[in-house]
Amino acid sequence: MPPYQRPPLSKALWRGDKRLAEIDLDNATSGAQLYPGRRIVALDRAAHVVRDAQGDSYRYRHLLLAIGATPRRLPFEGGDRVIHFRTRRDYEALRRFAQPGAIIAVVGGGFIGAELAASLCGAGCKVCMLFPDAHIGAGLYLDGLASHLDGYYRAHGVELRSGVRVTGGRPTDGGVELSLSDGSLLGTEAVLAGLGVTPNTTLGEQAGLAVDNGIVVDAQLCSSDPDIWAAGGVANFYNPALDRRLRVEHEDAAIGMGRLAGRAMAGAAGRYDTLPFFYSDLFDLGYEAVGLLDTRLDVVEDWREPYREGVVYYLDHSRVRGVLLWNTWSQVDAARALIAEAGPFDAGSLFGRLPRGV
Numbered sequence: 001m002p003p004y005q006r007p008p009l010s011k012a013l014w015r016g017d018k019r020l021a022e023i024d025l026d027n028a029t030s031g032a033q034l035y036p037g038r039r040i041v042a043l044d045r046a047a048h049v050v051r052d053a054q055g056d057s058y059r060y061r062h063l064l065l066a067i068g069a070t071p072r073r074l075p076f077e078g079g080d081r082v083i084h085f086r087t088r089r090d091y092e093a094l095r096r097f098a099q100p101g102a103i104i105a106v107v108g109g110g111f112i113g114a115e116l117a118a119s120l121c122g123a124g125c126k127v128c129m130l131f132p133d134a135h136i137g138a139g140l141y142l143d144g145l146a147s148h149l150d151g152y153y154r155a156h157g158v159e160l161r162s163g164v165r166v167t168g169g170r171p172t173d174g175g176v177e178l179s180l181s182d183g184s185l186l187g188t189e190a191v192l193a194g195l196g197v198t199p200n201t202t203l204g205e206q207a208g209l210a211v212d213n214g215i216v217v218d219a220q221l222c223s224s225d226p227d228i229w230a231a232g233g234v235a236n237f238y239n240p241a242l243d244r245r246l247r248v249e250h251e252d253a254a255i256g257m258g259r260l261a262g263r264a265m266a267g268a269a270g271r272y273d274t275l276p277f278f279y280s281d282l283f284d285l286g287y288e289a290v291g292l293l294d295t296r297l298d299v300v301e302d303w304r305e306p307y308r309e310g311v312v313y314y315l316d317h318s319r320v321r322g323v324l325l326w327n328t329w330s331q332v333d334a335a336r337a338l339i340a341e342a343g344p345f346d347a348g349s350l351f352g353r354l355p356r357g358v
């Protein structure tokens with residue numbers, strides 16, 4: 001098999017059905033000065049300077065920290081066949097191993113693990129998913145939906161090993177051998193870990209910024225230093241609809257906060273009071289969701305077709321705090337509006353409430 005070659009990155013600009021231009025993203029210029037391959041290791045707030053790992057310094061008037069999060073790691077070094085999936089490079093590494101028939105272990109039953117397992121199945125790999133909880137997506141879905149999802153994965157050929165942790169591992173000739181908490185060993189050709197992330201707060205902490213599960217920002221996404229903003233997966237912001245602070249590791253938050261922070265740094269007024277939505281695709285099942293998906297809340301399920309299409313509401317003290325739109329589309333704004341409503345709500349008032357206008 002020839003080595004995988006990444007195709008050139010490009011983006012087409014369209015107006016209606018007219019193709020206006022093609023941007024070569026590998027060589028694009030926008031007026032911004034880019035310093036690829038540089039990692040900022042120190043922030044001097046008094047001097048308004050950041051310094052990179054090579055010792056070069058950069059002065060700033062306004063600074064945006066959009067440095068995301070770092071994946072949690074398995075407790076062993078297994079070589080290049082153990083991938084803590086996060087970046088394009090991880091994807092390219094995975095492509096080398098994800099050949100039809102390859103045995104791949106996916107560690108973690110959350111968003112990343114579930115999506116990767118489904119994709120690898122589609123690529124013809126033999127996938128074994130390992131996670132410590134009872135089900136895929138534990139804590140997000142009630143038992144009925146969670147059991148259905150487990151069955152769906154098994155029906156697509158995924159081997160599920162629930163209730164186990166990976167305790168160790170070692171590289172073998174052409175693979176990796178995992179040690180599991182139930183005492184067994186598992187031989188694989190590659191291991192993909194999706195164990196969650198921790199926000200990259202060290203830089204902010206060392207510089208004395210307020211940090212609490214992320215860099216704490218105000219409604220304009222400004223940190224405790226008036227010249228430093230934070231956005232995306234590293235930022236901890238207040239959401240008025242839920243009346244609580246959040247740190248959201250999803251695309252909608254990264255895009256919306258990036259846009260608002262950029263405008264705020266340029267002097268435009270604005271408040272980030274959006275409740276970000278998120279989405280996932282699991283084989284041919286898919287969903288969008290808003291707010292808190294937590295099975296410790298009161299849960300009301302309203303299925304048009306059980307576990308194929310419906311809406312799940314998560315309530316706290318009779319207020320809707322989260323909405324799961326399972327194969328139910330174009331309802332994100334309606335779900336946001338419901339979360340902002342004072343209620344009280346119960347099963348009777350929620351049945352049939354969404355989808356709206358379909």
Ligand SMILES: Cc1cc2nc3c(=O)[nH]c(=O)nc-3n(C[C@H](O)[C@H](O)[C@H](O)COP(=O)(O)OP(=O)(O)OC[C@H]3O[C@@H](n4cnc5c(N)ncnc54)[C@H](O)[C@@H]3O)c2cc1C
Pocket residue numbers: 038039040041066067068069085086087112200203231232233234248249250251252254277278279280281
């Ligand atoms: C495999 C995968 C699948 C996902 N799927 C979905 C999905 O289906 N739906 C969804 O809503 N979200 C999804 N997400 C989450 C989404 O990608 C993240 O929430 C989003 O990328 C966060 O954006 P960010 O800009 O805050 O951080 P990142 O995208 O992590 O970007 C941070 C950047 O900062 C750089 N950086 C870090 N530290 C430093 C430093 N000290 N100096 C200089 N640069 C630094 C990093 O190298 C990186 O380039 C997925 C994420 C992954 C990994």
